[in-house]
Amino acid sequence: MFLSGIFFPVEFMPGFVRALACVLPINTHITIMKEVLLFGTGMPLGVFYSSAIGFLVVYALLTKR
Numbered sequence: 001m002f003l004s005g006i007f008f009p010v011e012f013m014p015g016f017v018r019a020l021a022c023v024l025p026i027n028t029h030i031t032i033m034k035e036v037l038l039f040g041t042g043m044p045l046g047v048f049y050s051s052a053i054g055f056l057v058v059y060a061l062l063t064k065r
Contacts, residue, residue, distance in 0.1 A: 006030050 001007065003021040010021045021027050028047065035041045 001026075003027070004030050 003013075003017065003024060004026040005021060010018055010027065013021060029051070032043055032047060036043055
């Protein structure tokens with residue numbers, strides 16, 4: 001959670017930590033949610049659909065017997 005950018009802005013982190021934070025998917029979602037809540041922009045559909053497909057794939061793999 002500390003690397004996600006929700007507590008501290010990613011821009012203030014050292015270079016190697018910033019690179020690690022940018023790889024995490026939660027950082028992307030938090031950035032998008034900040035833009036939606038603060039500026040009223042829409043969520044990109046590509047991110048929405050890729051997230052939904054990703055969650056479905058993980059769910060299918062976890063519930064597979």
